[in-house]
Amino acid sequence: MSTVPVKDSSFDALLSSHVVQHGLQKECDFVFQEMYRILRPNGILFLRTISTQHLCYGRGQNIEPNTFINIPELPDGKVPHHFYSAEEIEQCLGLFNIISKHHSRSPPAPKGFWKYGLEEWIILARKK
Numbered sequence: 029m030s031t032v033p034v035k036d037s038s039f040d041a042l043l044s045s046h047v048v049q050h051g052l053q054k055e056c057d058f059v060f061q062e063m064y065r066i067l068r069p070n071g072i073l074f075l076r077t078i079s080t081q082h083l084c085y086g087r088g089q090n091i092e093p094n095t096f097i098n099i100p101e102l103p104d105g106k107v108p109h110h111f112y113s114a115e116e117i118e119q120c121l122g123l124f125n126i127i128s129k130h131h132s133r134s135p136p137a138p139k140g141f142w143k144y145g146l147e148e149w150i151i152l153a154r155k156k
Contacts, residue, residue, distance in 0.1 A: 032062050041072040046148075049077045049110045053092055056110050060120045067155040073124060075151040079131060080111045082147040101144050117149050124153035 048059045063073055079085075080094060088099035091108065094116070099105030118126065129151050136145040 032066050034066055036065050037068040037071075038066050039071060040068055041074070042067060043074045045074075045076045046078070048075070049112070050104075050107050051110065052095060052108055053110060057120065060123075064123045064155060069155060071155045073121075073151070073153045073155070075121075075149070075153065077117070077149050078109065078111050079117075079147045079149050080113045081131070081133075082111055083136070083144045084109070085111045085147075103141070112149060114149075117151065121151065121153050123156060125156055126151060126153045128152040 042063055044059075044063065048056055051059070067073065084096075084099050084101050084105075085094075086096070087101060088096040088105060088109075090096055094112070095108050095110045097106065097108050099109060102109065112120070114129075114131070117129070129149065132146070132148050132150050134142060134146040134148075136143055
């Protein structure tokens with residue numbers, strides 16, 4: 029995760045679906061700062077990311093709080109997965125007005141990609 033090569037306040041809206049969770053905490057924090065930087069005032073952020081209620085939370089190797097690698101149950105389990113609590117996701121979005129914050133639970137689908145289910149945050153926020 030690196031600096032997005034665009035000017036400040038370049039976008040009216042951003043969509044991030046299960047991306048921000050793939051890094052160490054410092055990298056994830058940087059992504060939230062970048063999203064804020066590149067959004068125009070009153071810009072909209074639509075965010076989906078995994079929660080600490082996910083069935084794979086705590087599996088694999090814990091490399092820092094709420095971050096795990098080598099999660100055997102996930103197809104992309106070799107890369108870091110940072111799982112967000114309700115409090116942490118609100119803290120990360122401290123520069124935004126949260127319009128909607130919903131915790132979604134999808135049941136396990138043994139033949140699908142999410143064979144262990146999916147516990148995620150679905151958030152709509154506006155840049156202050």
